[in-house]
Amino acid sequence: MSRLVVVGFDGSATARSAVHYGAWEAVRRGCGLRIVHAFGWQVIGPPFHAPYDQHDQGPRAAMLDLLARTAQQARADHPSLSVTTRLIDGSPGGVLVDLSRDAELLVVGHRGLGGFAGLLAGSVAAQASAHACCPVVVVRGDTPCDDAPVVLGTDGSPGANRAAEVAFAQAQLRDVELILAHHQPARSSSAGAIAAGDPGFWVTVGDPAAGALGVGARYPDVKYRTEVVPGDSVAAALIALVRRMSAGLLVVGSRGLGGFRGLVMGSTSRNLIEHAPCPVMVVPAIHDGD
Numbered sequence: 001m002s003r004l005v006v007v008g009f010d011g012s013a014t015a016r017s018a019v020h021y022g023a024w025e026a027v028r029r030g031c032g033l034r035i036v037h038a039f040g041w042q043v044i045g046p047p048f049h050a051p052y053d054q055h056d057q058g059p060r061a062a063m064l065d066l067l068a069r070t071a072q073q074a075r076a077d078h079p080s081l082s083v084t085t086r087l088i089d090g091s092p093g094g095v096l097v098d099l100s101r102d103a104e105l106l107v108v109g110h111r112g113l114g115g116f117a118g119l120l121a122g123s124v125a126a127q128a129s130a131h132a133c134c135p136v137v138v139v140r141g142d143t144p145c146d147d148a149p150v151v152l153g154t155d156g157s158p159g160a161n162r163a164a165e166v167a168f169a170q171a172q173l174r175d176v177e178l179i180l181a182h183h184q185p186a187r188s189s190s191a192g193a194i195a196a197g198d199p200g201f202w203v204t205v206g207d208p209a210a211g212a213l214g215v216g217a218r219y220p221d222v223k224y225r226t227e228v229v230p231g232d233s234v235a236a237a238l239i240a241l242v243r244r245m246s247a248g249l250l251v252v253g254s255r256g257l258g259g260f261r262g263l264v265m266g267s268t269s270r271n272l273i274e275h276a277p278c279p280v281m282v283v284p285a286i287h288d289g290d
Contacts, residue, residue: 003029003031003104004034005022005031006103007036008036009037009070011066015109017140018107019035019074023081025107032081035067035084035085036087037067037088038091040089060087068085071084071085096132100131100133103133103134105135106134107136107137108138132284135166135281136281136284137282146174148247149248150174150179151249151250152164152178152180153234160252161212161214162285163251164216166283168215170251171222172219178223178225179226179245179247180212181241183238184230233271236271239272239277242278251283252280
């Protein structure tokens with residue numbers, strides 16, 4: 001099967017931003033772009049939109065037309081890019097998870113209107129985050145930052161180490177610096193203050209970034225450095241770093257052991273997705289048997 005970047009699309013402004021970002025990623029990766037709308041008959045949670053009537057072809061025809069026009073614009077922006085569209089019956093979460101099995105990347109806007117409404121606020125978010133087989137990017141803003149650094153949130157867990165592989169690859173694709181960030185709670189001992197003033201501290205004490213540094217050996221052309229982000233809130237600490245670095249992408253693993261535990265399923269992920277000033281990439285953990 002052809003390599004694909006898949007974008008969830010519902011016609012909203014954030015979905016259009018997601019298409020723009022997905023096209024940019026597809027060009028860099030040498031992949032095709034597939035723009036997808038989930039045409040579901042049931043409403044799952046808020047916001048409370050009326051369900052589609054499967055016997056009324058009007059909404060389906062309107063979405064097919066919008067998908068076609070969106071694909072045409074993507075081709076105009078990137079003449080060498082292969083762009084396809086699909087309208088799939090089913091729930092947004094289920095559609096995204098199914099497509100992730102054959103995708104290199106899933107891209108969605110942080111808020112939606114129709115087929116992907118509520119994507120990051122309830123059961124759909126949990127389903128996509130827990131079961132997607134490829135990285136998922138949640139897009140905020142309109143334009144990817146070509147020359148901005150990539151920030152990786154790492155805690156030394158196996159999931160974080162897989163995220164490190166993806167983050168280094170992203171930094172290499174973009175030809176930008178990679179920042180390896182580890183959270184240190186503000187209430188910790190004085191060692192936390194020492195660490196906060198010495199980006200290399202945690203590389204030699206506790207080694208939460210050791211796995212990421214090992215990945216770095218496979219990417220000799222990527223410049224990277226470590227940063228400790230102190231604070232009581234993991235999300236606030238990471239967001240502050242992203243703002244300070246004017247980062248173009250924040251990469252995190254879907255599961256962690258320490259400072260990023262519960263990142264996808266809890267309040268940390270919602271805060272990052274809602275407030276991070278750049279796209280957030282969530283990298284799934286490797287399941288048994290992978």
